[in-house]
Amino acid sequence: MELLVLFIPLVLLLLMGVPVAVSLGTASLAYILVVGMPEVVVVHTMINGIDSFPLLAIPFFILAGHLMNTGGITTKIFNFARALVGWLPGGLGHVNVGASVIFAGMSGAAVADAGGLGNVEIKAMKDAGYDTDFSVGVTAASSTIGPIIPPSLPLVIYGVMASVSVGELFAAGLVPGVMMAISLMVMVAWISKKRGYPRDTKLDYCNVWTSFKAAALPLLTPCIIIGGISTGAFTPTEAAVAAVFYALALGLFVYRSLNWKHLVRVCVDTVETTASILMIVAAAAIFAWILSANQAATILGDTLLSISDNKTVVLLLIMLMVLLIGLFMETIAAITILVPVLLPVAETVGIDPVHLGIIIILNLMIGLLTPPVGMVLFVLSDVAKVRFEDCVRATMPFLVPLVIVLMLVALVPSVAMWLPQALYR
Structure with missing residues (x-):
């Protein structure tokens, strides 16, 4: 019953838009x-949570993404993707996906991609x-x-919360990220033909060669990050610092x-974004501590195992729970809780x-x-100057390939796990 004191105010405040x-x-x-x-418990737990x-990787990856956007590098990436896949039916749709894959190796955040590349991509597609x-x-x-293809801010936070190697998480996200791109390109081709x-x-x-030469140096960014981590030259945090210095040099x-x-x-933008993320992490740390103190994990585990002790069934139940939480809660807060x-x-x-x-982040x-807290939809609603409801309807068909990839990754663990096992185990 004590936990009701925790959850009732939380639900009410979220519904009020706090x-x-x-x-x-x-x-x-x-x-x-x-x-x-004692109230001091809140302060100590929040400080320990960050x-x-x-977690130092977060501000540096954010800064690297902002530098790439501000420096006009996103345009070079878009032009290269256009030359590479623009000849396919529905060309700019494929360019959109290809540019996101490339930019994913620099920013690690969905909202940064939507706000940075989205402005260039939507304008080009409307003009065409x-x-x-x-x-x-x-x-x-x-x-x-x-957030799936490394580097990834959500994977960094998950690694901290779960005490898991961030390098392994980065490696595990590479193949699912590529699968997401391929599945989206299939959907683009089908809609374009229709x-x-x-x-x-x-x-x-x-x-292709000319645009590649123009974008060659920015394209080295993910190589520096992933190559440095996989060879042990530096940690993910140090890789984020290296990405910032490289973006500055460019x-x-x-x-x-x-x-x-x-x-x-x-x-200034980096400080604002980092502060908002770390405030969520700090607040979620005390929330998670209270749940742990009340043995919420044990209660949930007993409940799920009472339904079934089958690994696949439990995994599907976990996915359903994460998916429902993701409808109402921001990514970083959901991970930390x-x-x-x-x-x-x-x-x-x-x-x-x-x-x-990987499963949690994909979910x-x-x-x-998805509404009501679809951050990417809010960003693109502003970028494209369309209603939020229209953004929701426009995105629905593209959820199909993403859900298919999610189920494949969940039910066939080797899809995500073969690369980290080959590199780290």
Whole structure:
């Protein structure tokens, strides 16, 4: 019954539109006061929740993504993707997906992809005569590839919460990320054929080579990050720092597209984004601590195992739970609350923590595309100047390939696990 003191205020505050961090913190404080625990517990637990070296990767990956956006590098990536796959039927739809795959290796965040590349992609597709719903739908769906293909901010946070190697998580996300891209391109091809969308350009190897040379240096960013981590040259946190220095070098000295005014704005944006993320992590830490103190994981585990002790059934139940939570809660908050509760249950039935991490992030990425808290949809609603409801309808067809990939990754663990096992085990 005591947990009702925790959950009732949380639900009410979220329904009132109070920010997630404030809702979590307020609900946790209410519980602490009701049960008579000292208030200082809140402060200590929140500080301990963000006192982690791997979390330092978050501001640096965010900064690297902002530098790439501000420095005009996203345009070079888009042009390269256009030359590479624009000749396919529905060319700019495929370009949209391809550019997101490339940019995923730089930003690690779906909202950054939607806000950065989305502006370029939607404008280009509208100018070429593509329907607005198709432009918004494919842009929204392709942006979810960012947190799966390394580097990934959600995977960094999951790694910290689950005490799992971030390097293994990055490796495990690579194949599912590519599968997401391929499945979305199949959907794009089907819709394009149905609606009669044209090819954007002819396949011109000279154009491919020219655009590749223009984008070659930015394309090295994921190679530096992934190569450095997999060879042990640096940790994921150090890789994030390396990405920032590389982005700075490109913007300041190679392309000369950055100046001090740009840097100030980029730093301010990075501080704001990082602060909002870490506030959620800190507030969710005290919330998760209260759940652990009340043995919520044990209760949930006993409940799920009373339904079935079959590994596949338990996994499907976990996925359903994460999917429902993802409809109503922001990704970072959902990870920090769910992981301490679900991880012990998953380990009881033999689910690998790395595999569980990929499944949870994939589930939550689908949550970013669904109301009422679809952050990507809110961003694209602003970018495309269309109603939120229209964004929801436009995205629905593209949820089908994402759900198929999710089920495949969940039911065939080797899809995600063969690469980390080959590299790290």
